[in-house]
Amino acid sequence: MVALALLSAVCTIGFSYHLALFISDVFAASHIGGNAGHLVWVAAFGLGRAALIWVQELLSVRASIAAKLELRTAFYAAIQRLGAAALKTRPTSDLVLLANQRIDALDSYFARFLPSLVSTVLVTPIMTAAILLQDFWSGITVICTLPLIPLFMIFIGWATQEVQQRQLESLRTLTRHFTQVLRGLTTLRVFGRLPHQPAAIAASSEQFRVRTMRVLRMSFLSGMALEVAASLSVALVAVSIGLRLIDGSLALGAGLLALLLAPEAFLPLRQVGANFHASNEGVLASKEILDLIEQGNKIGEPAGSTAELQTGSTVNLDLFSPAAISHLTGASGAGKTTFLAKLRTALPVAQVAWMPQGSTLLAGTVKENIVGLGIEADQLALQRALELAALDDVELEAVASDASAGLSGGQVQRVALARVFYRALTRNVSWLLLDEPLSALDAARARTVKASFQEFAKRGLRVVVVSHQKLGVQAKELAVSDVQ
Numbered sequence: 001m002v003a004l005a006l007l008s009a010v011c012t013i014g015f016s017y018h019l020a021l022f023i024s025d026v027f028a029a030s031h032i033g034g035n036a037g038h039l040v041w042v043a044a045f046g047l048g049r050a051a052l053i054w055v056q057e058l059l060s061v062r063a064s065i066a067a068k069l070e071l072r073t074a075f076y077a078a079i080q081r082l083g084a085a086a087l088k089t090r091p092t093s094d095l096v097l098l099a100n101q102r103i104d105a106l107d108s109y110f111a112r113f114l115p116s117l118v119s120t121v122l123v124t125p126i127m128t129a130a131i132l133l134q135d136f137w138s139g140i141t142v143i144c145t146l147p148l149i150p151l152f153m154i155f156i157g158w159a160t161q162e163v164q165q166r167q168l169e170s171l172r173t174l175t176r177h178f179t180q181v182l183r184g185l186t187t188l189r190v191f192g193r194l195p196h197q198p199a200a201i202a203a204s205s206e207q208f209r210v211r212t213m214r215v216l217r218m219s220f221l222s223g224m225a226l227e228v229a230a231s232l233s234v235a236l237v238a239v240s241i242g243l244r245l246i247d248g249s250l251a252l253g254a255g256l257l258a259l260l261l262a263p264e265a266f267l268p269l270r271q272v273g274a275n276f277h278a279s280n281e282g283v284l285a286s287k288e289i290l291d292l293i294e295q296g297n298k299i300g301e302p303a304g305s306t307a308e309l310q311t312g313s314t315v316n317l318d319l320f321s322p323a324a325i326s327h328l329t330g331a332s333g334a335g336k337t338t339f340l341a342k343l344r345t346a347l348p349v350a351q352v353a354w355m356p357q358g359s360t361l362l363a364g365t366v367k368e369n370i371v372g373l374g375i376e377a378d379q380l381a382l383q384r385a386l387e388l389a390a391l392d393d394v395e396l397e398a399v400a401s402d403a404s405a406g407l408s409g410g411q412v413q414r415v416a417l418a419r420v421f422y423r424a425l426t427r428n429v430s431w432l433l434l435d436e437p438l439s440a441l442d443a444a445r446a447r448t449v450k451a452s453f454q455e456f457a458k459r460g461l462r463v464v465v466v467s468h469q470k471l472g473v474q475a476k477e478l479a480v481s482d483v484q
Contacts, residue, residue, distance in 0.1 A: 160218050
């Protein structure tokens with residue numbers, strides 16, 4: 001982008017120089033026949049600048065795509081590290097909004113704002129220096145009026161930021177409400193509240209429309225203010241040049257060149273101001289995304305025998321012995337699930353096989369829920385995982401869904417167990433974290449699953465189980481009040 005900006009500045013100066021010479025020769029010296037060379041240079045520099053602008057646009061868009069891909073990848077990795085329990089304060093609709101529309105809003109930042117900023121830093125000083133060399137007083141006028149545009153940008157930016165923040169909050173509210181309506185559609189229908197929802201969604205949509213129009217109105221007014229400031233500045237240069245041309249103190253060629261370069265000195269700053277508003281939504285979103293990525297990056301690096309939790313406290317990992325089963329006990333509401341989720345976030349993702357409480361299935365077959373969508377299964381490990389989870393009454397090709405259609409609660413729980421066991425068998429994990437894995441199982445299958453815990457403990461894994469039921473196997477009981 002730096003090289004293209006410099007080449008574009010050279011083409012602009014060359015174009016203006018030869019055009020000014022052609023006009024001055026024709027109108028001042030009446031040399032018409034010998035000016036064809038200047039026109040050729042004008043065409044060459046004009047085409048060269050157009051080609052450079054096209055290449056700059058192409059590279060900007062590609063850079064934007066690459067940056068968004070990298071940001072999305074880091075964002076998804078952070079969500080995976082943080083886990084569902086750590087993200088309870090962030091509704092799913094907010095995460096979806098961040099991952100899609102809000103990241104896409106960075107297109108204007110990477111493809112428009114940053115190239116304009118590069119051009120401002122490089123092209124504006126070059127153009128100003130060229131004007132000074134041709135006409136000192138025009139250069140001084142440009143230098144004196146240039147700070148007006150950043151000053152306008154600062155004042156307008158203060159006013160616009162609050163308006164855009166309100167618009168984003170309105171969009172977040174609309175998204176949350178719509179998502180909650182979809183999730184609770186059945187409940188709303190049962191209690192007869194469904195007919196009231198279109199009006200509520202319409203009200204949220206109207207609020208979002210009003211605030212969006214307010215942002216657009218502010219952007220239009222700010223763009224017009226910047227254009228007026230730049231136009232008045234160029235007009236001052238033009239008036240100065242015109243007066244000195246009349247009294248003969250300035251040559252026509254020098255005055256024309258200064259006049260042609262003056263708008264180019266202001267153009268990058270005007271583009272920065274215009275693109276700032278379009279990119280501001282993406283910048284506001286990126287702050288939330290980067291904060292979440294930073295939060296996720298702090299997770300997963302235990303120091304010695306302790307690991308830091310999100311609360312800032314630490315947990316002694318030696319409480320959970322290798323090659324042993326730890327049974328985490330406590331009354332309902334004592335914080336067992338919360339502690340287990342926090343323990344998971346404090347461990348490296350690659351070392352953990354985790355089953356949360358109330359596991360759900362994804363849309364697909366039972367096999368895909370165990371192995372993963374589009375992943376080639378290890379048949380021996382898959383068969384062993386089915387045996388360890390006592391999943392003997394469900395076909396692998398049976399269709400499951402997020403609503404677990406066609407499967408009982410116990411079957412869903414055993415599919416989730418098979419998924420965890422398959423991961424433990426095929427990955428180099430050292431922790432098995434299970435939250436209420438026996439709550440929906442009958443006595444016979446519960447005995448099989450308990451024996452599975454012992455098998456993984458014999459493999460050297462640290463098995464941590466949260467359960468109200470007695471495990472009936474050799475396990476170390478830990479009260480949640482003692483480990484927190």
